[in-house]
Amino acid sequence: MTCEELRDEYGAWALGIAEDPERTEIAEHLARQCPVCVPGVRSAMAMVTAMSNIVPSVEPPQYLRDRVIGMVKRGGKKSFVGFLLPWAACAAMAIALVVIALPSRSKNPDTAKLTEALSILNDPTAKQVTFGETAQPSRGRVFVSGGKGVLFIGASLPKIAPNKTFELWVIPAKGNPVPAGTFQGEADATAVYVRPGPVQGDAAAVAVTVEPEGGSPQPTTTPFIVIKLNGA
Amino acid sequence: MILTGLLLALEMSGQDDRTLIRGLQRKDSAAMAGLYDRFGRTAYSVIFSIVRDGAVAEDLVQETFLRVWNRAQTFDGERAALGPWLLAIARNRAIDHVRSAGARMEKNAFELDAHEHPSLFVDMERDLVNSDHARVIQKALAKLSENQRQVIHLAYYEGLSQSEMAERMGQPLGTVKSWVRGALKFLREEIGEALTV
Numbered sequence: 001m002t003c004e005e006l007r008d009e010y011g012a013w014a015l016g017i018a019e020d021p022e023r024t025e026i027a028e029h030l031a032r033q034c035p036v037c038v039p040g041v042r043s044a045m046a047m048v049t050a051m052s053n054i055v056p057s058v059e060p061p062q063y064l065r066d067r068v069i070g071m072v073k074r075g076g077k078k079s080f081v082g083f084l085l086p087w088a089a090c091a092a093m094a095i096a097l098v099v100i101a102l103p104s105r106s107k108n109p110d111t112a113k114l115t116e117a118l119s120i121l122n123d124p125t126a127k128q129v130t131f132g133e134t135a136q137p138s139r140g141r142v143f144v145s146g147g148k149g150v151l152f153i154g155a156s157l158p159k160i161a162p163n164k165t166f167e168l169w170v171i172p173a174k175g176n177p178v179p180a181g182t183f184q185g186e187a188d189a190t191a192v193y194v195r196p197g198p199v200q201g202d203a204a205a206v207a208v209t210v211e212p213e214g215g216s217p218q219p220t221t222t223p224f225i226v227i228k229l230n231g232a
Numbered sequence: 233m234i235l236t237g238l239l240l241a242l243e244m245s246g247q248d249d250r251t252l253i254r255g256l257q258r259k260d261s262a263a264m265a266g267l268y269d270r271f272g273r274t275a276y277s278v279i280f281s282i283v284r285d286g287a288v289a290e291d292l293v294q295e296t297f298l299r300v301w302n303r304a305q306t307f308d309g310e311r312a313a314l315g316p317w318l319l320a321i322a323r324n325r326a327i328d329h330v331r332s333a334g335a336r337m338e339k340n341a342f343e344l345d346a347h348e349h350p351s352l353f354v355d356m357e358r359d360l361v362n363s364d365h366a367r368v369i370q371k372a373l374a375k376l377s378e379n380q381r382q383v384i385h386l387a388y389y390e391g392l393s394q395s396e397m398a399e400r401m402g403q404p405l406g407t408v409k410s411w412v413r414g415a416l417k418f419l420r421e422e423i424g425e426a427l428t429v
Contacts, residue, residue, distance in 0.1 A: 011417070012387075016324065016327055016387075016391060019395065027346050030352075038352070042353070044416075045353070045356070052274055053369055054373070055274075056281060059276075064293060068268045071294060071301075
């Protein structure tokens with residue numbers, strides 16, 4: 001679509017209510033730094049932001065300030081960063097344990113796996129999302145690096161039949177889920193799975209399903225984990 | 233409705249964006265404190281107005297500020313407006329939450345990264361949230377038709393897509409789109425010019 005055709009949709013896009021095909025078209029124009037659409041959308045974004053002016057003012061609780069600052073203070077108690085770091089540490093340790101546990105059998109592949117996992121953890125652009133704190137019974141954390149791959153760490157995973165497997169999916173903003181490999185849970189219902197390599201397209205979510213052994217080209221069951229990648 | 237007025241204007245005019253951004257880029261927690269002191273209440277208000285749940289709003293405020301902290305390196309403090317960026321992130325988090333909670337995620341995939349890209353906040357007025365703009369916006373909204381006001385409300389506060397609005401209002405999609413387009417065009421004409429530098 002041309003910029004002229006999209007012009008009337010800038011406001012809807014800025015509000016997050018544009019629908020396809022305009023929504024995708026505008027995103028594409030923005031992605032290529034379209035000299036017409038970028039300033040047009042910027043103006044619309046300013047208008048939407050300015051609407052914050054008419055939102056009823058609500059005083060946040062006093063402790064929220066401490067919580068926000070505590071997230072980034074080194075050594076802060078119960079900080080969000082403090083919450084993230086153990087996950088990263090646990091991931092590294094879990095992977096390291098895999099390596100230690102199987103030294104003689106397959107040292108090189110496991111070392112490679114550890115390297116791959118650490119490379120995802122070390123990617124500052126990797127998206128990382130905690131899941132299972134509310135609705136989902138399984139808990140864990142996923143790291144998605146566009147260039148390095150996906151690292152999935154899960155606990156409280158469901159028990160599955162021996163002829164079944166967990167399958168990880170990367171769900172693009174548009175289009176069908178892309179299979180990202182199969183894995184098995186451990187006896188304690190945990191799993192650490194690394195899918196190395198570039199993640200195709202713009203990953204909007206990661207999901208896990210139970211599939212027949214060997215995996216499926218498309219999900220055949222409802223995902224029991226769906227993790228939206230909000231870029232946090 | 234609020235108009236936070238003078239207090240908010242004073243709050244927003246305290247520290248310089250560039251100083252704050254430089255501090256955030258240095259990972260200085262004092263800059264985070266300054267950021268919160270300037271935008272914490274507005275961010276909380278925006279989020280709360282959408283999610284209507286204090287505990288959820290608190291979590292989303294944390295996510296918002298953490299997002300800014302993590303992405304500060306990508307932000308051009310010399311050209312881009314920090315407040316509008318943060319408030320856009322805040323609203324996006326809230327809308328994303330209500331859509332996810334309503335199982336509307338796939339239907340209304342919301343490209344958060346695209347909507348929060350710092351380049352969209354370049355050359356934007358830094359002091360977007362102030363009582364003068366509030367008056368202009370209130371006045372402009374008052375001039376909209378009832379249906380136009382309603383679609384703007386449903387979009388801003390509930391993040392409903394145009395198809396969902398059509399369903400909610402029992403109107404054809406084309407009609408709703410026309411209301412949305414007309415309302416936004418009018419608002420842009422009335423207040424848009426004043427918001428860019």
